[in-house]
Amino acid sequence: MLKLPHKVCLSMKVDSFSDHDSLFAGLAKRVGARLLLASTSEVYGDPEVHPQSEDYWGHVNPIGPRACYDEGKRVAETMCYAYMKQEGVEVRVARIFNTFGPRMHMNDGRVVSNFILQALQGEPLTVYGSGSQTRAFQYVSDLVNGLVALMNSNVSSPVNLGNPEEHTILEFAQLIKNLVGSGSEIQFLSEAQDDPQKRKPDIKKAKLMLGWEPVVPLEEGLNKAIHYFRKELEYQANNQYIPKPKPARIKKGRTRHH
Numbered sequence: 378m379l380k381l382p383h384k385v386c387l388s389m390k391v392d393s394f395s396d397h398d399s400l401f402a403g404l405a406k407r408v409g410a411r412l413l414l415a416s417t418s419e420v421y422g423d424p425e426v427h428p429q430s431e432d433y434w435g436h437v438n439p440i441g442p443r444a445c446y447d448e449g450k451r452v453a454e455t456m457c458y459a460y461m462k463q464e465g466v467e468v469r470v471a472r473i474f475n476t477f478g479p480r481m482h483m484n485d486g487r488v489v490s491n492f493i494l495q496a497l498q499g500e501p502l503t504v505y506g507s508g509s510q511t512r513a514f515q516y517v518s519d520l521v522n523g524l525v526a527l528m529n530s531n532v533s534s535p536v537n538l539g540n541p542e543e544h545t546i547l548e549f550a551q552l553i554k555n556l557v558g559s560g561s562e563i564q565f566l567s568e569a570q571d572d573p574q575k576r577k578p579d580i581k582k583a584k585l586m587l588g589w590e591p592v593v594p595l596e597e598g599l600n601k602a603i604h605y606f607r608k609e610l611e612y613q614a615n616n617q618y619i620p621k622p623k624p625a626r627i628k629k630g631r632t633r634h635h
């Protein structure tokens with residue numbers, strides 16, 4: 378019998394609709410509450426449609442290294458809608474695109490915290506692959522306002538919440554270097570397997586049905602995150618502990634300097 382690593386099984390179990398979530402769904406039914414599923418743009422996988430609107434069914438490799446997370450979230454959506462139809466529980470499903478802000482974990486491993494910490498510490502900014510893959514980043518307060526608007530709405534079908542301002546990861550590295558005023562190099566490492574090559578939310582539905590759109594410009598949000606991480610590093614230095622950004626999903630890399 379195939380034995381999966383504990384962490385992988387856990388991701389699939391947590392991201393899909395676990396026993397724990399069924400308890401919440403049961404509770405929502407009993408008290409007549411609305412259930413919010415924090416879903417993700419990862420349900421679109423490595424998309425063949427750009428930008429991604431909610432009616433796109435996605436392009437996920439079901440057996441790749443991201444599959445437990447992506448498929449877990451897709452199953453969670455399936456379960457929510459089955460529960461809605463069968464039990465009459467009201468559901469709201471937010472497909473959350475890349476989000477950042479103060480209070481991200483230092484060892485989060487995602488690109489925003491990695492690049493900021495690397496730039497602040499004068500270490501190379503680690504770009505996976507050529508850096509031509511794109512993402513669109515939203516600031517956390519925009520997401521929170523979107524979630525509140527969604528919960529107060531009558532929209533039970535999935536809604537994208539994200540900022541459509543799209544950049545390549547290389548552009549993003551240069552931007553963070555400039556905002557920090559850092560002399561860090563850019564270091565190119567092996568690309569992550571099944572890494573989505575393009576991602577940008579189509580937010581027409583959220584604009585029309587929730588009256589919501591992001592308002593915090595990327596640079597303003599990044600400056601707030603940089604300020605937060607700078608303070609955290611000062612705090613950690615005073616306490617003799619400097620965390621290193623976690624090398625997410627990369628084991629070994631060919632190195633080029635830019």
Ligand SMILES: O=C(O)[C@H]1O[C@H](OP(=O)(O)OP(=O)(O)OC[C@H]2O[C@@H](n3ccc(=O)[nH]c3=O)[C@H](O)[C@@H]2O)[C@H](O)[C@@H](O)[C@@H]1O
Pocket residue numbers: 417418419473474475476486487488489491492503504505506510512546569572573625
């Ligand atoms: O917000 C989302 O929709 C999803 O985004 C992320 O997945 P991902 O887009 O891969 O986010 P990052 O890990 O921050 O990576 C973004 C891009 O930067 C690249 N990257 C990441 C880290 C790094 O140090 N260097 C680097 O080039 C990645 O390869 C990727 O192309 C999260 O991991 C998911 O939990 C979340 O659901």
